[in-house]
Amino acid sequence: MTSQKASTMIRVASVPQDQVYIRHLEPLQEQDRGSLRLPDPIHAPGSQSEQSPWWPPLMLTPEWVRDNHQRFDLMHIHFGFDAVDPQTLRNTITELRHFHKPLVYTVHDLINPHQPDATAHRQMLDILIASADALITLTHGAAAEIAAQWHRAAHVLPHPHVVDFATMNRLRRRREVLAVSSQRRTRHIGVHLKGLRANISPAILEPLARIVAGIPDTELQVNIHRQVLDPSNREYKADLAGQLLEGERQGKWNLEAHEYFSEEELFEYLGSLDVNVLPYRFGTHSGWLEAALDTGAAIVAPDCGQYVGQHASVAPYRWDYDRVDEDSLEEAVKHQLALSSVPGMDAEERKRQRMALAEAHERIYLELLAR
Known part of the structure; x- marks a missing residue:
């Protein structure tokens, strides 16, 4: 899939894993896969969202990182961090640092569409954007905002297809x-x-x-x-x-x-x-x-x-x-x-884009793990 093919599969603690954006970052062919996203830890019945069994995300707790650090190589956060408080998120990041696990954060939302008051989301962005070892976002405009507000550079990788x-x-x-x-x-x-x-x-x-x-x-x-x-x-x-x-x-x-x-x-x-x-x-x-x-x-x-x-x-x-x-x-x-x-884009263009996105994510993961 890439010229820097990993000798072993890169194990990613993805937050979440079972979501259409994340699923469509995977290559189309199993043999081209260079990374493996751990399945979402599922809560006990009655404690999770009816729409999203992974909600709230157990991976974003320091206890989960301590108990599972041998099962993954790096963590990649997409969604779900609004379910934890800022101090818990800081503690989780501290545990990642302790076990030398790189953190990737894809900045989907600079403003949370579900929250009329942007204060809480901004507080979490301040923690994640400052702490991440690599940042990804979906548009050049968002990357420019990240650079202006947090003085961090972000990889720009477009949204993959949604429809099969x-x-x-x-x-x-x-x-x-x-x-x-x-x-x-x-x-x-x-x-x-x-x-x-x-x-x-x-x-x-x-x-x-x-x-x-x-x-x-x-x-x-x-x-x-x-x-x-x-x-x-x-x-x-x-x-x-x-x-x-x-x-x-x-x-x-x-x-x-x-x-x-x-x-x-x-x-x-x-x-x-x-x-x-x-x-x-x-x-x-x-x-x-x-x-x-x-x-x-x-x-x-x-x-x-x-x-x-x-x-x-x-x-x-x-x-x-x-x-x-x-x-x-x-x-x-x-x-x-x-x-x-x-x-x-038509289906063939979306297929080519999906392959490029899979390769780009794998390159980012390999670069972080090689440091």
Whole structure:
């Protein structure tokens, strides 16, 4: 796989291991693998997240490092450190130093999209970015922010594919067929509010509805998780529920309330959109953006964070505090509707990228272990 092939497999304590970004850093062929990521330690039943059995991550405790230091060569942190307090994280890093285990940290989020107050996340970044033996991030913009704020250099390695290659091929071929068809069709602009996490704002809906209403043969599709509209659920948002239902009644948008999508459902949904508009007020990078591009959906993203830096085809719009700049949003939507080719990389390009990412990570690991 690389010219510096390790004589033995590099054992990586990956935090986490079973997550799509991390899984897709592995080479496609087993024989090309130069590193092995330890499986996530699973908590006792009832103590972990229903969505993520590895949550909270046991690897990020000094006790786990002490008990397992002979099982791994280095630690690579991606997500999950917000589940521990700063002192526990410092103690874990101290144990890594004691046992001479290098630490790699991939800076996915300079701002946590789930936290309206950035203070706690910034405190953890101060610890991790200062302590890591190597830093990785996903965009050049994020690397520039890291250099400016912490005076550290970061390797820039892009986000790998999210959608599996067979599904990617099928959905992108379907778009190509539609693109050359002479049959007139309705184009779909989609906004997914998910569970209305901290960085998602429904303020985009009304201006976007006005824009879509002025474009022939287009419809606005608004999706949201069912619990936000359910009066019996503790996550119910009465004002938003009223706005969404009234907007649907007035014909401003088609509303779909549903449970969390399965992976298959998510990919089919993204594949049904011509343009996917991200309603984010803050954040850094987006795996959702990558999944949508894998299906060939054009992306309209806010100019905050580093979303626009993830791919050259992404069209930006602006937020003015908590209000959407409608002119920039309209320009971005119309630009994406006028694209003459399917945006994003096809499956073959994503395969080549995945191999390059696997090799780049292995090089970083080998360099640290050789010191």
